Amino acid sequence: MCRTFRQVTMALLFVATASGVTVAEHRVTFMSQEGSLLIRVDDRPLATYVYRDPEILRPYFKDVYSPAGIQVTRHHPPRQGIDPVDHATMHPGLWLAFGDLGGVDFWRNKATVEHVGFTMPPRVEGAVGTFGVHNRYMTEGTAICDEICTYTFQVRPAGYLILWDSVFSSETSGFYFGDQEEMGLGIRLATPMMVKPYEGRHRPGRILDDRGRRNEKGIWGKPAAWCDYGGWLGDTFAGILVMPDPSNEQPCRWHTRDYGFMAANPFGWEAFKQGPARRTEVKAGQSFRLRFRLLVHTAPSEDGIDLAAAYADCLSVQRQN
Numbered sequence: 001m002c003r004t005f006r007q008v009t010m011a012l013l014f015v016a017t018a019s020g021v022t023v024a025e026h027r028v029t030f031m032s033q034e035g036s037l038l039i040r041v042d043d044r045p046l047a048t049y050v051y052r053d054p055e056i057l058r059p060y061f062k063d064v065y066s067p068a069g070i071q072v073t074r075h076h077p078p079r080q081g082i083d084p085v086d087h088a089t090m091h092p093g094l095w096l097a098f099g100d101l102g103g104v105d106f107w108r109n110k111a112t113v114e115h116v117g118f119t120m121p122p123r124v125e126g127a128v129g130t131f132g133v134h135n136r137y138m139t140e141g142t143a144i145c146d147e148i149c150t151y152t153f154q155v156r157p158a159g160y161l162i163l164w165d166s167v168f169s170s171e172t173s174g175f176y177f178g179d180q181e182e183m184g185l186g187i188r189l190a191t192p193m194m195v196k197p198y199e200g201r202h203r204p205g206r207i208l209d210d211r212g213r214r215n216e217k218g219i220w221g222k223p224a225a226w227c228d229y230g231g232w233l234g235d236t237f238a239g240i241l242v243m244p245d246p247s248n249e250q251p252c253r254w255h256t257r258d259y260g261f262m263a264a265n266p267f268g269w270e271a272f273k274q275g276p277a278r279r280t281e282v283k284a285g286q287s288f289r290l291r292f293r294l295l296v297h298t299a300p301s302e303d304g305i306d307l308a309a310a311y312a313d314c315l316s317v318q319r320q321n
Contacts, residue, residue, distance in 0.1 A: 026041055026042055026155050027041070027042055028040065028041050028046070028129045028153055028154075028155075029041075030122030030129065030131065033048075034052075035050060035051060035052030035053065036048050036049060036050045036051065036052075037049040037051070037122070037131070039129075039153060041067070041155065041160065044065060044067075044069045045063060045065050046064070046065055046153065046160055046296075047061045047062070047063060047064040047065065047093075047094070047162075048061065048062050048063050049061050049151070050062055050092075051115040051133065052115055055089050055109075056089050056092055056109060057106075057109045057111065057112040057113060058095065058097055058106055058109070058112070058113035059095070059113060059115060059133070059135060060092045060093055060094060060095035061073075061093050061094040061095070062076040062092050062093040062094075063075075063076065063093065064093055064094055064240070064296060065160075065296070066159065066160070066236075066238045066296050066297060066298040067155075067159050067160055067296070067297070067298060068236055068238070068298040070190075070233045070234075070236060070238050070298060071190055071233075072189060072190050072193065072233075072238050072239070072240055072296055073093040073094060073187065073188060073189060073190060074091065074093070074188045074189060074190055074191055074260065075190075075191075076092045076093050082191065083191045083198070084191065084198060084259065084260075086259075087188070087261075089109055090107065090108060090109065091186065091188035091261060092188070093187070093188060094185075094186070094187050094294075095185075095186050096149075096164070096166060096184065096185050096186075096290070097113075097182070097183075097184075097186065098177060098178075098180075098182075098183050098184075098267075099178070099180040099181070099182035099183055100177065100178025100179070100180050100183065101137060101144060101145070101175065101176075101177055101178070102137075102139075102144040102145070102175040102176060103178070104137075104139045104144060106137060107180075107182040107183070108182070111137070111138060111139040111140075112137075112138045112139075113135050113136070113137055113138070113147075114135065114136040114137075114138050115133065115134075115135060116133075116134040116135065116136050116146075117133070117134050118131060118132065118133055118134075119132040119133060119134050119148055119150075120132030120150065128152050128153065128154045129152070129153045129154070130150060130151060130152040130153070131150075131151055132148065132149065132150040132151070133148075133149050133151075134146065134147070134148055135147040135148075135149060143170070143172075144170070144175050145168050145169060145170040145175045145282070146168070146169055146170065147166050147167065147168050148166070148167045148169075149164070149165065149166040149167075150163075150165045151163065151164060151165075152165075154317070156295065156310075156313055156314065156317070157313065158295060158297050158305055158306075158309075158310040158313065159295050159296050159297035159298065159305075159310075160295070160296040160297075161293065161294070161295050161314055161317060162293070162294040162295075162296070163291075163292075163293055163317070164185070164290075164291065164292040164293070164294065165289070165290075165291045166289065166290045166291070167287050167288070167289045168282065168287060168288045168289075168290075169282070169285075169286065169287040169288070170282070170284055170285075171284065171285055172284060173284050174281060174282060174283045174284050175282055176279040176280060176281045176282065177267045177279070177280040177282075177288075178267065178277075178279060179267060179268060179269055179270050179271050179277040179278055179279065180267070180268065180271050181255045181263075181265065181268060181271045181272070182255070182263070183263070183265045183266075183267040183268060183271075184252065184255075184263050184264050184265035184266055184267065184290075185242065185244075185263060185264045185290075185292050186255075186261070186262070186263040187229065187240055187242065187261070187262050187263070188260060188261055189205070189229050189231065189240070189260040189261070189262070190231075190233065190238075190260070191260060192205075192231060192232060192233050193205040193229065193230065193231025193232070193233065193238065193239070193260060194231065194258065194259055194260040195207060195215050195216065195231075195258035195259075195260075196258040196259055196260075202231075202232065203231070203232045204231070205229065205230055205231020205232065205260075206229075206230060206231065206302070207219055207227065207228070207229050207230075207256050207258075207262065208227070208228050208230070208307070209222070209224035209225075209226065209227045209228075209254065210224050210225040210226050210227075210307075210308070210311070211224060215256070215258055216256050216257055216258045219254050219256045220254065220255065220256050220257075220272075221253055221254070221255075221268070221271075221272030221273060221274065222253060222254060222272075223251045223252065223253050223254075224252070224254055225243070225244075225246070225311070226241060226242060226243045226244075226307070226311050227241075227242050227254050227256065227262060227264065228240070228241040228242070228307055229242075229256075229260075229262045230297075230302065235300075236298050236299070236300065237298065237299050237300065237301055237302050237304060237305075238296075238297065238298040238299075239296075239297055239298075239305075240294055240295070240296055240297075241294065241295040241297065241307060241310060241311065241314075242262065242264050242292065242293075242294055243292065243293040243294070243295070243311055243314055243315070244264050244266065244291070244292055245290075245291035245292060245293065246315070247291065248266060248289070248290060248291060249266075249280075249288070249289070250266040250267070250280065251266065252264040252265055252266045253265050253266075253268050253272045253274070255268070255272075264292065266290065267280055293314045293315070293317070295310055295314055297310065
């Protein structure tokens with residue numbers, strides 16, 4: 001089912017942190033396009049949500065921008081000679097996917113996440129904008145489970161905040177999440193932000209978690225309350241702070257790579273050398289919920305954002321549903 005929406009606009013009050021006193025009004029806009037939804041703040045893009053793509057068989061966000069108007073995810077599709085072109089259809093920007101959901105690989109586009117429809121058209125409630133979707137995980141004509149996902153957007157003092165809330169269920173049969181590296185919320189960062197400079201052409205970025213560990217070597221496979229991938233885009237330091245909700249049933253371990261990739265994975269045990277393989281079973285009629293917060297930020301320097309304070313601020317934001 002495809003539904004179109006007229007443009008929806010939202011006014012937000014944003015207190016800038018540079019001076020501590022500047023107050024400005026910002027407008028968030030949702031605009032329907034063919035198979036996608038464009039999200040903007042004022043006259044600048046925030047991201048594009050794509051729910052129908054003939055090559056990528058699952059929904060995703062592409063072209064995610066910071067408040068400074070800087071794109072923080074890799075070009076989609078990657079640009080030859082400018083970006084590494086690996087995993088072009090697996091790493092489109094920002095996505096939630098699973099290499100083993102009921103024995104089927106949705107991460108590598110081996111099966112289809114069908115967009116059933118919008119459960120909630122883009123709308124405004126107070127100081128936030130939100131929309132909801134119904135996805136169905138299909139393999140060879142059979143549904144493994146359904147997902148009801150709600151996305152919420154607002155401006156915070158440290159940047160753009162995205163709240164991600166997914167509930168998985170099946171009324172007819174049980175299903176499970178398997179044990180792999182490629183499970184959970186994934187991000188492919190803009191090429192200049194990579195820890196490992198692409199062909200030596202930029203200043204190295206960095207990955208940092210709440211315990212002070214850095215980069216792939218220090219963070220890969222370990223649990224953390226949050227993880228931030230940041231790097232230099234010109235003279236600006238930009239990043240995405242990913243914060244799994246503390247109420248999630250299982251903590252996330254981090255599949256981090258110095259080549260500009262990061263995934264928050266709540267299902268990896270054996271995959272991260274943490275013990276024997278496990279399955280997360282969901283019985284028929286029951287549900288499994290995953291929630292995340294993401295903060296897209298920019299600053300004049302790496303130390304220009306207090307990540308611990310930003311994390312506390314984002315946790316204080318109450319969901320609208």
